[in-house]
Amino acid sequence: MTSIIIDRALRATCQTFLHGNGPITPRVWMERMLAMPEIELAGDEYNVGPGIDLLQAQVAGLLGKPTALFFHKAVVGQQAVLFAHRERTGRRLVAVHPKSHIAADESDAVERLSDLRLVRIGPDDAPFTLADLQGVKEPLAAVVVELPLRNAGFRAPSWEDLVAMSAWCREQGIAFHLDGARLWETQPFYGRSLAEIAALADSAYVSLYKGLGAPGGALVVGEAAFLDTLKPWRSRMGGNLYTAFPYVLGGLYGLRHFLPRMGDYHAHAAALAEALSTRDAPWAADRVMCNSFRLVWPVAAPALANALERMARVEGIWCFGRVIPLPVRGHCCTEMVVGDATMAHEPDAIADRFARLLTVARG
Template sequence: MGGADGRLPHLGARLDEYGEGPAVRALEERCAGLLGKPAALFFHKGVVAQQAALLAHGERTGRTTVALHPKSHIALDEEDAIERLTPLRLRRTGPDHRPFNAAELAAVREPLAAVSVELPLRRAAFQGNGWEELGAISGWCRERAVPLHLDGARLWEVQPWLGRPLADIAGLADTVYVSFYKGLGGLGGCVLAGPVDLIEATRAWRTRFGGNLYTAFPLVVTALDGIERHLPRMGAYHEHAKALAVALAGVDGLRVNPGVPHGNSFQLLWDAPADRLETVLRRLAGDEGIWLAGRVGATPVPGWSSTEVSVGDATLAWDLRDVADLCARVLQAARTA
């Protein structure tokens, strides 16, 4: 990270205190500009940022039901936080294997406080809604005065696939959340962007959820660094992910999902049991110092397992053929373990 001397360029800024300071202000203004929104607010966690956004939308609409995908992070990975801690209730729509579309959203008949779209949808192999489909969902929401929220945890990463400026993508929604510790490589944190009055309304929820940190300086300066260093490279990461997917699809016993990645990440399916694959991967990490994949998941197909592939600077340093050969070796070892 950082410049030629290894230092982060914003380290000399005064520390922020309780969300106020030059570095955090610079980060919020930078993100608001990139996303084409009037205001942005730093949060330490996306879980808190998105609950705050949806609560603010619910307060304005006087409704409590939020439509979202059943495999979205809010619905699947937060221990039911939003329904345990707030009056909001979730209306899951769409199939497990892909994002929902406008027609499936239109089948929801109950009054909605908001619609949340995770873009891309990690648990469905990092697939995103295409530009036309996003426009249709946005149009449906606006015709009915239903706020649209974008869960953009990986919005930076999917922008090259959509082929539109970040501000155009964010402009389809009323609010958008973006993360700093995934493709941007920051230590953590995120911002929520949207209209000034709504973003101001989320400040109180940030405090209520314990998110008004005494200082977030390490998170803020690494986020600023990530925007400068990694955001301009998202196109290169996407192109490499597409080329890597082609190389891996050529290995017998491997499948890539989706066939053409929508961002810098995709799902890799292995014709080997999850427990055996995990054992081989951990042995590879310990013996050779190569971290090929993290979580290994079972699939509905008996004997097959899945991992995630994410392309960043470290991946760019690997030859595509070498990665394919390594995966073939790991697969063979897992099959015979």
Template sequence: MTGIVIDRALRAQCQTFLQGHGAVTPRIWMERMLAMPEMDLPGDEYGAGPTVTALQDQVAGLLGKPAALFFHKAVVGQQAVLFAHRERTGRRLVAVHPQSHIAIDETDAVERLSDIRLARIGPDDAPFTLADLQGIHEPLAAVVVELPLRNAGFRATSWTELVAISQWCRDQGIAFHLDGARLWETQPWYGRTLAEIAALADSVYVSLYKGLGAPGGAIIAGPADLLAMATPWRSRMGGNLYSAFPYILGGLDGLRRFLPRMADYHAHAMALAAALDERDAPRAADRVMCNSFRLVWPVDASALADILAMTARTDRFWAFGRVVPLPVRDYCYTEMVVGEAAMLHAPSALADRFATWLAAARAVSAKAG
């Protein structure tokens, strides 16, 4: 995602934060960890220990999978599981969306580090469909669906389509992997349990640091034999850390602290989108399918960035770190991520604030023009 980055030095000066769970300092993380009952358990060492086992078991249970494996970073975890699917099937081609994490955010890692090739299918602004998959005429090792597609505006595959893709993969003997970077956050929109969603896939990745607020980390869940094949790749790619206790404890804390609140975050995001529709304000680009959505502003990107920077300087209010121009002239977008920080603001109050910023940005743009 390209765009105008707001001066990050301003963030350190702000007292109020809009996105996610707000500004979390190392002190706050450590204070949370010190209060945890697991703090006095033996530490983890090279991916083993009681806290690692507890985290992996909890995630496996939530997703209804036989086993789960910790990775310090999803780039490593998703490559490892794709390498395992490649080995199992003897095939090289993996279907992904052209705007997915694997295709966009990992700098071609899986193709450069292995003989796997990516088939990028579907439109840039919507999830691919079963019909798109059926247009591939070469044997596939795996199909990857990202829930939701962040780079396409946090859009998720419909349940009907997800079920159809899952069944087609099974009928064809193709591995089905869910890139669930925001699976926790999308689950309320589906209205099904995490285990029901994960049951459609052979393997699932979930993040520990996005909605769960840990300092980092990822989990891959699936059959034990598949994860056994992925485990050596964790070491081969430098991912078997001597100790990862901040990630492990942060993940356990997030499962208790933030996971039960995901439906509240989604409801708040929908309420904010509805409030914006009643004002001369930016709009949600699409139906709100998780706690996050793309906020489209009918104004020049540089003008909006100026207003956001001024707000950070004068009001000590940090809202969005980046403004991205859209192909349509005088339109841009920011990303709205609802967590504990936004829950402190009523949707109507936030909508009023955004409307004020839009008016100010239009004035700046008119003056510049």
């Protein structure tokens, strides 16, 4: 079902933001970059430069891997990983969840651009497990686990399931890759270091723009010899940008400013879910696994979208950017992302606001 996008022009007119870090304008990005000491470094050209070197070294160190490789776009980085495993193993099959980003949000890129084939495993509303993997009877080139699984409500495997899948893949000689688009945000849920989580995988991707607030960019971490095989694929897919300094400086800023706050964001998200459970309000996840969770509203999507636009227009409050219809009649959902803007409001106050919003939507 098609999501209803809330009029983005209204966002610029709002004074109060309950979702994420609030609006980040080009001016805000430029001011952050100009305040960075790294602004004095020599510029990068075609993925070579001191800023990119510094960023790659910092991310590799945080994730406990020998090296990291910068990509302008995660879609390119993860395709490069899978194409490299295809070449290395001669195998064509990759196990993914049916609601993973690779399977659901990339216009079938992997299968249209190569002879790789995706094996979609696991239930619709939860991550797959070792039992699902063991049910695949054909040889796999790689297994991709998305942390967390956004399209299933930001769900993550248990630590025990993650360890079991990692061990099985190593026994079978199958590459284990983490789609860590929100790995930064999921780390507090596991209560283990980023390096401990990444140690389970042969390679992992992390985003610079989701949790870290950069204008864009991504990195893949792993063994140096393997990452060297990704460089030709990066070039083939248009990844040799003349300069990427906005992404690089934005990523360095995010590592410094946003990464240390991930534990606070997760705790605030859990407190908000708990506060919502005591009200006639949207239903939140029973267990919050990162700084984000899904809210289910017992009202039709158009009615909630109208109420959200009215709140933005009349009260200057921005809650969510889109409303997602659900197959259950008279129900829809939104995604709640906790960031700096959310932290300015107590969970009880936000829960009261959402309860009132539901009342307005019911009309």
